[in-house]
Amino acid sequence: MSTAAIATTFLSKLSTRENIAEGTMAFRFEKPEGWTFTAGQFVDMTLLNPPETDREGNTRTFSIASAPQDDLFMVATRMRDTAFKRVLQRLPIGTAVKIEGPSGTLTLHDDTTRAAVLLAGGIGITPFRSMLLCATKEKRPHRLILFYSNRRPEDAPFLDELQALERDNPHYTLIATMTDMTQSRRAWSGETGLITKEKLATYARHAALPVYYIAGPPKMVKGLQTMLREIGIDDEDIRAEEFAGY
Numbered sequence: 001m002s003t004a005a006i007a008t009t010f011l012s013k014l015s016t017r018e019n020i021a022e023g024t025m026a027f028r029f030e031k032p033e034g035w036t037f038t039a040g041q042f043v044d045m046t047l048l049n050p051p052e053t054d055r056e057g058n059t060r061t062f063s064i065a066s067a068p069q070d071d072l073f074m075v076a077t078r079m080r081d082t083a084f085k086r087v088l089q090r091l092p093i094g095t096a097v098k099i100e101g102p103s104g105t106l107t108l109h110d111d112t113t114r115a116a117v118l119l120a121g122g123i124g125i126t127p128f129r130s131m132l133l134c135a136t137k138e139k140r141p142h143r144l145i146l147f148y149s150n151r152r153p154e155d156a157p158f159l160d161e162l163q164a165l166e167r168d169n170p171h172y173t174l175i176a177t178m179t180d181m182t183q184s185r186r187a188w189s190g191e192t193g194l195i196t197k198e199k200l201a202t203y204a205r206h207a208a209l210p211v212y213y214i215a216g217p218p219k220m221v222k223g224l225q226t227m228l229r230e231i232g233i234d235d236e237d238i239r240a241e242e243f244a245g246y
Contacts (some may be wrong), residue, residue: 039134043101067133115207121216
C-alpha cells in the first residue's frame, strides 16, 4: 500500500466484531480523542503480546472501511488461517491493539467537476466504502460510479449496504458483478463476469473527465491498470492500491 510522511501511534480497544460475508469479518475500534483520517486511508495494526505468532508477524495493514464521521473506526479482512487472524478473531472485546496511522493517498479528488470511477475486487471495497459513506454524509456533488467484482454474492462484503446507498446518494451508481455464480446459493439478477472495457463503456460512458481508482488483489489491479491504459486513460488519472495476502 501507499505510504505517508506523517503518522501517529496510539492504543485502541476492540469494540465490536461481526461476519460481513463468508470468510470475512469486520472489526470496530475506539477512536482516540482528536484523531481523524481522510476517507480511503489505512492504518498499521499490531497485536500486543499475542498468544501465538508466525513468520508473517504481529502487524498488518488495513484500509479503514468506515467514514471519518463515525464514532468508531472499522477495518475488515478475509479470515485466512494465520496466527494474526486467529488471534484477532478470538480477541476479547476491550483488548487494546497498537495503531499507527493514518497513511495513504488513495483519497477522493477535490475537483467536483470530475467523476470518480471506483473499481473494486473483494475486500478491496474497504477504502471505497469509506469514500462513499463520507461523500454521502457530506453531500458531496462528485459523480461516483462503483464497479464491484466478487465471485458470488455470499463473498461480497457490504453488498446490501452499497446497494441501499444508491437511495441516499443521487450522485452514486453501483455496478456489482459476479464471476462464479455456478457456485452460489443466492439468486442474482445483476451483471456477471469480470470488469471489462465493455462494462465501462456501458455504465461510465457519460462520466465527466473521470479519475479511476482501483483496489483489490494484485493480479486484478495490474490487469485493470493495463485495460485502462489500452483505452487511452493517462496514468495520472489512475490511482491504485493492491491488497496482497489479505
